[in-house]
Amino acid sequence: MESFVDQSGLLAAQPVVYNVCNFTKPASGQPGLVSFDDVTTMFHEFGHALHGLLSVVKYPALAGTNVPRDFVEFPSQFNEHWAMEPSVFANYAKHYQTGAPIPGELAAKIRRAAKHNQGFALTEYLAAALLDMAWHMLPEGAAAGDVDEFEASALRRFHVDFPLVPPRYRTTYFAHIWGGGYSAGYYAYLWSEVLAHDAYRWFEEHGGMTRENGERFRAMILSRGHTSEMVPLYRAFRGKAPSVDPLLEYRGLKPETHAHTAPR
Numbered sequence: 480m481e482s483f484v485d486q487s488g489l490l491a492a493q494p495v496v497y498n499v500c501n502f503t504k505p506a507s508g509q510p511g512l513v514s515f516d517d518v519t520t521m522f523h524e525f526g527h528a529l530h531g532l533l534s535v536v537k538y539p540a541l542a543g544t545n546v547p548r549d550f551v552e553f554p555s556q557f558n559e560h561w562a563m564e565p566s567v568f569a570n571y572a573k574h575y576q577t578g579a580p581i582p583g584e585l586a587a588k589i590r591r592a593a594k595h596n597q598g599f600a601l602t603e604y605l606a607a608a609l610l611d612m613a614w615h616m617l618p619e620g621a622a623a624g625d626v627d628e629f630e631a632s633a634l635r636r637f638h639v640d641f642p643l644v645p646p647r648y649r650t651t652y653f654a655h656i657w658g659g660g661y662s663a664g665y666y667a668y669l670w671s672e673v674l675a676h677d678a679y680r681w682f683e684e685h686g687g688m689t690r691e692n693g694e695r696f697r698a699m700i701l702s703r704g705h706t707s708e709m710v711p712l713y714r715a716f717r718g719k720a721p722s723v724d725p726l727l728e729y730r731g732l733k734p735e736t737h738a739h740t741a742p743r
């Protein structure tokens with residue numbers, strides 16, 4: 480997702496937003512079939528698109544997705560949830576020859592598969608995010624010393640020094656945090672994901688995918704751009720601070736406490 484024109488009341492500019500998907504081209508004469516990974520990506524990018532399109536702010540620099548990096552992936556990751564919403568899923572997930580819907584058991588299997596290997600995935604991510612923090616918390620002018628030693632001691636300090644689960648990126652090739660703009664911000668995807676699952680939980684607690692709920696999300700989150708600090712913005716929508724539990728439950732790392740509307 481990117482935007483050609485950011486929304487702005489000041490300039491009376493309507494947003495012009497686009498999604499580009501480089502999906503696999505079908506064989507000649509065959510329909511294009513989209514993998515579930517690509518379906519998820521499409522919902523993700525469309526979540527960013529909605530954030531840009533539904534913006535109602537004065538200044539273009541604060542519009543739509545011009546929000547802090549640890550918030551910008553929240554609407555997109557949140558939107559991924561609708562891919563498996565039963566009524567949405569039934570609308571697009573059909574057999575390409577017979578038109579038959581995907582059997583419920585297969586849908587449930589997709590959901591269960593999302594929990595596979597999540598202990599490893601979360602730990603390697605956290606190790607990389609904490610390593611990023613450790614390097615960027617060094618005071619200005621501090622001698623870095625031996626890079627491998629620094630890395631090992633940082634991982635020990637944060638209790639993520641597991642030989643079988645190394646950090647996703649080691650210091651010497653962790654491009655994101657040196658020249659890639661993520662300096663002390665690699666945690667941002669995961670923090671956005673906490674918000675995404677917690678917000679979806681709000682929907683589950685309030686009757687699921689209804690026009691009224693969607694309108695509230697549009698008014699309190701998607702239309703607001705960066706016109707507020709993100710913490711109070713989110714708290715106002717949720718009615719309380721975000722909880723990490725929905726993320727842990729979604730990833731299968733904590734027993735589920737909530738009766739879900741979508742197949743799990």
Ligand SMILES: [Zn+2]
Nearest residue numbers: 523527552555
């Ligand atoms: Zn994204």
